[in-house]
Amino acid sequence: MPKSIANLSKSLERLHIQHNQIGGNIPAEIGNLMNLTTIDASSNHLHGIIPPTLGRLSRLERLHLERNQFVREIPATIGNLSSLVELDLSGNYFMGEIPATLGNLSRLDSLLLHTNELYGSIPPSLGKCPLDKLNLASNHLTGEVPKEILSIPTLSIFINVSNNSLVGSLPSELGNLKSIETIDVSNNRLSGEIPGSITGCQVLQNLYVQRNFFRGRIDAFDQLKGLRVLDISSNNFSGHIPDLLGRLRGMTYLNLSFNDLDGEVPEDGIFGNASAFSVVGNSKLCGGIPELRLPSCTSQKKSSSVKLIAITSVVGGILCITCLISLLVARHRIRKSSRLSSVTSCIREQHRKVSFAELLRATNEFSPANLIGMGSFGSVYKGIVDWEDHMIVAVKVLNLQRRGASRSFLAECEALRNIRHRNLVKVLTSCSGVDFRGNDFKALVFEFLPNGSLDKWLHPPERDEQGSLRMLSLLQRLNISIDVASALAYLHHHVPSPIVHCDLKPSNVLLDHDMVARVGDFGLARILNKIMSKSFQRSTNSATLKGSIGYAAPEYGMGNKVSIQGDVYSYGILLLEVFTGRRPTDDGFKAGLNLHRYVEMALPDQVADIMDPNLLLGTGEGEVHPANPSANWPNIRAVECVTSVLRVGILCSKESPKERRDMEDVIRELHDIRDAFLGLPLQE
Numbered sequence: 001m002p003k004s005i006a007n008l009s010k011s012l013e014r015l016h017i018q019h020n021q022i023g024g025n026i027p028a029e030i031g032n033l034m035n036l037t038t039i040d041a042s043s044n045h046l047h048g049i050i051p052p053t054l055g056r057l058s059r060l061e062r063l064h065l066e067r068n069q070f071v072r073e074i075p076a077t078i079g080n081l082s083s084l085v086e087l088d089l090s091g092n093y094f095m096g097e098i099p100a101t102l103g104n105l106s107r108l109d110s111l112l113l114h115t116n117e118l119y120g121s122i123p124p125s126l127g128k129c130p131l132d133k134l135n136l137a138s139n140h141l142t143g144e145v146p147k148e149i150l151s152i153p154t155l156s157i158f159i160n161v162s163n164n165s166l167v168g169s170l171p172s173e174l175g176n177l178k179s180i181e182t183i184d185v186s187n188n189r190l191s192g193e194i195p196g197s198i199t200g201c202q203v204l205q206n207l208y209v210q211r212n213f214f215r216g217r218i219d220a221f222d223q224l225k226g227l228r229v230l231d232i233s234s235n236n237f238s239g240h241i242p243d244l245l246g247r248l249r250g251m252t253y254l255n256l257s258f259n260d261l262d263g264e265v266p267e268d269g270i271f272g273n274a275s276a277f278s279v280v281g282n283s284k285l286c287g288g289i290p291e292l293r294l295p296s297c298t299s300q301k302k303s304s305s306v307k308l309i310a311i312t313s314v315v316g317g318i319l320c321i322t323c324l325i326s327l328l329v330a331r332h333r334i335r336k337s338s339r340l341s342s343v344t345s346c347i348r349e350q351h352r353k354v355s356f357a358e359l360l361r362a363t364n365e366f367s368p369a370n371l372i373g374m375g376s377f378g379s380v381y382k383g384i385v386d387w388e389d390h391m392i393v394a395v396k397v398l399n400l401q402r403r404g405a406s407r408s409f410l411a412e413c414e415a416l417r418n419i420r421h422r423n424l425v426k427v428l429t430s431c432s433g434v435d436f437r438g439n440d441f442k443a444l445v446f447e448f449l450p451n452g453s454l455d456k457w458l459h460p461p462e463r464d465e466q467g468s469l470r471m472l473s474l475l476q477r478l479n480i481s482i483d484v485a486s487a488l489a490y491l492h493h494h495v496p497s498p499i500v501h502c503d504l505k506p507s508n509v510l511l512d513h514d515m516v517a518r519v520g521d522f523g524l525a526r527i528l529n530k531i532m533s534k535s536f537q538r539s540t541n542s543a544t545l546k547g548s549i550g551y552a553a554p555e556y557g558m559g560n561k562v563s564i565q566g567d568v569y570s571y572g573i574l575l576l577e578v579f580t581g582r583r584p585t586d587d588g589f590k591a592g593l594n595l596h597r598y599v600e601m602a603l604p605d606q607v608a609d610i611m612d613p614n615l616l617l618g619t620g621e622g623e624v625h626p627a628n629p630s631a632n633w634p635n636i637r638a639v640e641c642v643t644s645v646l647r648v649g650i651l652c653s654k655e656s657p658k659e660r661r662d663m664e665d666v667i668r669e670l671h672d673i674r675d676a677f678l679g680l681p682l683q684e
Contacts, residue, residue, distance in 0.1 A: 014038040018064065021045060031056040040064040042088070047071065055080040066112065067091040074113075079104040088112040090135065095119070098136070103128045114138050114160065122161070124148040135160040137184070144168035145185070151176050158182035162208065165391055166190055175200035182206040186231070187384060189391060190214060199223045210234050210255065211364065211384050218261075221245060231255040233278070234361045238262070241279075246271040257281045258361045264288070264297045281361065354429050356441050359383065359395055366397065373453070373507075377405040377523055382448060392448040393428060400440050408523035409442045419495055423487035425449070425510055425520030449518060451511035454480060458506055458581060474615050474638055476515055477578050478674045481645065483517035484509055485670060488571055489663040492564040498528045500562045504570035505551045506577060526562045550584030550595070554655055565657035572596070572652025572660070579642050579649070581612035596653045599646050607643045615642060641677040645670070 013035055023045040030039075031053025037060060047069040054063075055077025061084060070092040078087070079101025087108060094116040102111070103125025110133040111126070118139040126134070127148025132155060141164040149159070150171055156179040166188040175197025177183070183201070186208040193216035194209065206229040207221075215236040221227065222244035228251060237259040245254070246269035254270050258281035265288030270276050274291035286297040362383030363370050373380040378398040385393055398405045413430060420426075426447045435441045451457075457472050472480070484504075491499040501508075502524040510518045551573050553566035573584050576599050582588075584595040602610045615638050648669050651661045661669075 011035050016040045017044065018042040019044075023047070025049070026051055026054070028053045030054060033057070034059065036060055037083075038062040041068070043067045045069060049073075050075050050078075052077045054078070057081060059083050061107075062086040064088045065092070070094060072096070074099055074118075076101045078102065081105065082107070084108055086110040090114045090116070092116055097121075098123055098126075098141075100125045102126060105129055109133070109154065111135070122146055122149060122166075127152055130154045133157045136164070137161060138163040140164065141166060145170060145190070147171035147173040150174050153178075155180050156203075158184070158206075160184040162186040162188070164188055169193070170195055172197045174198050177201050177204075179203050182208075184208040185212070186210045188212050189386060192216075194218075194220065196220055202226060205229065205250070207231070211361075213386055218242065218245075218256075222248065224248075227251060229253045232259065233257040233281075234364070235259055241265060241285075243268070245269075252276060254278075258357075261285055265292060265294060281357070354431050354445060356431060356433055356435050358385075359397075359431060359443055359445070360436075362393065363395055375521065375523070377402055377408040383445070387428075390428065390447065392450075394446045394448045396444045396446065398442040398444075400442060406442070409444070413444070419491070419499065421487060421490045422516070423483045423490070423518055425518045446520065449510040449512045451513070451515060453507045454509040454511060454517065454578070455506035457511070458578060459583070471614050474641060474677070475674075477615075478641070478645070478670065478677065479515070480509070480511070480517040481575055481578060482667060482670045482674065484519060484571065484574065485663055485667045487517075487519040488564075488567055489667055492567065492663055498564055500526045500528060500564055501567050501570075502526060502562055503548055503551070504567055504574060505548050506574060509574075528562075528564075553657070555657060563657065564663075565660050568652050568660045568663060568666075569654075569657070571663070571666070572649045572654075575649035575652065576646060579612060579615070579645050580610050581614070582610075596650065600650050603646060603650065604643055607646065608639050611639070611642045611646075637677060641673060644673045644676075648673075 012033055015033075015036060015038065018040045019042070021044065022041070025048035026041075026046060028051040030051065034057065036057050039060065040062065042064045043066070045068065046065070049072045050065070050070060052075045055075065058081065060081050063078075063081070063084060063086065066088045067090070070089070071094065073096035074089060074094050076099040078084075079099060082105070084105050085107050087102075087105070087110065090112045091114075094113070095118065097120035098113065098118055100123040102108070103123060106128070108129040109131055111129065111131055112133065112135045114135040114137040116139050118136075118141060120141065121143030122136065122141060122145065124146040125148075127146065129152070131152050134149070134152075134155065135158070137160045141161070143166065145161060145166055145168070150173040153176065155177050158181060159177070160182070162184045163186070166185070168190065169192030170185070170190060172195040174195050178200055180201055181203060182205065184206070187210070189212065190209075191213040194214060198204075199220050201224060203226055204224050205226050207224070207227065208229075208231045210231045210233040212235055214232070215238065217239035218232065218237050219239070219242050221230060221232075222242040225248065227248050230251070230253070233255040234257070237256075238261060240263035241256065241261055243266050245251075246266040248269065251270045254277040257278045261279070261282040262284035263286070265271060265279055265285050267287075267289055272289060274289060279285055279288070279292065286295050288294050360366065362385050363381040366379075366381055370382045371379060372382050372394065378396055381395045381397065383393045383395045385391065387393075398409050400406060409432075428445045428447060430445065431441065431443045433441055460471075488501070488504070491501060501519065501522065503521060504519065508519065508521040510520050512518060551570045553569035556562070556566060573595060576595050577583060580595070580599060582595060582598070586595070589595060589598065599610060648661070648666060651659075652666065654660050
């Protein structure tokens with residue numbers, strides 16, 4: 001947005017520039033347009049921070065900055081906008097806490113802050129705003145739902161706090177929302193019982209409480225006469241399903257799945273339409289329409305003696321059949337999984353036990369909406385759990401129909417069970433069993449790293465509808481390169497038996513909250529000089545371990561054994577890719593030209609021509625030293641730094657394994673390069 005905005009007429013009342021391609025920052029001078037009543041700059045490419053001077057606009061009634069790229073904190077001065085009625089800052093990258101000063105907005109009826117990076121608790125002061133719409137979903141909010149929020153008498157359209165990390169129980173003040181149409185508290189860590197006062201929400205049409213830890217009976221829900229959509233799935237609700245629930249006339253969708261409900265499933269109303277409701281994952285239910293394929297319920301009209309005989313016979317028969325089936329299944333599973341037991345048992349003993357049902361629930365039945373990645377042997381899903389140290393996990397489900405998937409699972413378990421390092425993805429547990437259909441099921445559960453893979457940062461997709469485009473600064477790339485080198489040095493030199501990763505590439509490097517790199521995906525890993533189980537030796541020796549095209553060491557293509565020098569080659573290629581922005585499989589590399597040769601030809605005088613243009617522009621924090629603000633300094637220093645790094649990459653990716661650098665030496669060189677870039681004295 002140009003600074004010339006200050007030249008606009010001081011009598012300007014409405015500024016509408018939404019749905020354009022406008023970039024840049026909002027100039028501080030906007031605070032001079034004291035007569036503005038509306039600012040709508042939504043759906044542009046605006047970035048930076050909201051200037052605190054915007055708080056001067058005492059006549060402003062509507063502020064819409066949604067779907068841009070704003071960062072940092074929401075300025076507390078917005079609380080000075082005494083005339084504000086609508087505030088929409090959703091779909092940005094705002095961080096920090098929600099300013100308590102927003103509670104000063106005595107006319108605010110619409111507050112939309114969803115889909116940002118906000119953290120901390122929900123300020124109770126918001127309860128002083130006359131809101132009819134409140135959306136705080138998809139942030140990182142913690143703490144409890146304040147009773148003050150649920151006491152806003154004007155809340156009539158919706159309250160949405162879903163997809164956060166809220167805890168505790170819902171206050172009884174929930175019943176004060178007598179005019180609310182939609183309540184969404186799904187995907188949190190809320191617990192306890194739904195307060196009985198919810199029966200006071202007689203206008204409520206949509207209630208979403210799924211994927212929490214609520215418990216208790218669900219008898220009160222059938223008293224919500226206006227209910228159209230009810231989703232209580234993936235909780236700990238128990239007891240019978242109320243008959244009256246199915247008779248609510250307006251009900252169009254009902255999800256009771258993955259709870260602990262028991263008894264007979266009604267057949268009236270919505271329960272007569274199998275496509276409109278779900279009760280899967282409640283093992284104690286019976287009856288219902290035939291499409292559910294649930295066991296029939298025991299008749300309550302038979303005499304007690306007849307019932308006892310019938311039940312005894314049925315139970316005896318079931319026990320016999322169950323024992324027979326269990327023996328057959330056990331025999332089959334012992335044969336099929338004997339190769340895995342010695343390896344996976346170690347992981348299960350050291351970590352918490354997890355079942356297929358728990359993972360199914362955590363990933364919302366392995367929903368495509370939770371899919372965060374796909375590899376050669378399986379898919380990775382985001383999962384919501386209630387574990388002591390983790391609320392969100394990554395679940396890698398092996399596609400056992402794919403040849404080599406079981407071998408990959410075995411290799412990953414063997415490699416990961418005894419290693420610990422800050423730059424390795426942490427495995428939390430494993431699951432090796434059967435699914436609800438009796439099919440073999442294998443999965444690994446890892447810590448969830450929110451910033452995704454290095455590959456997605458180096459090669460971001462086209463700008464999305466919000467215009468967001470992420471880039472890595474030079475300092476971030478240096479830090480990531482050192483992190484990955486540290487992980488490899490640990491695997492090669494600091495474990496009892498050296499581990500070769502065999503598939504190092506940007507998509508297997510993940511980034512945590514602080515952009516610290518973690519190496520993952522050990523599905524092709526090999527442990528050298530180690531006496532392993534015969535089954536593991538057979539499974540790994542029978543495999544042709546080549547890694548990924550462009551990153552695999554050339555000697556692997558000639559049938560040579562894996563070695564730590566092979567990982568060094570892959571690291572060298574990764575290093576060249578990080579600082580040039582070019583993949584080794586780039587279409588431009590033809591007729592004998594590859595990434596190694598491409599960089600080697602440019603050293604040392606033409607590095608500015610091949611380095612990632614984003615680095616040449618000096619973008620990103622940490623690239624301008626405060627002690628030397630010369631305009632040309634960042635670019636010159638960036639080129640010098642990248643030149644040094646590329647030399648290291650060339651030495652690591654030499655064709656001959658004997659000529660490649662050792663990872664310990666690489667770490668020392670990269671530290672020196674980073675210190676020189678930051679203007680720090682070099683270590684002796």
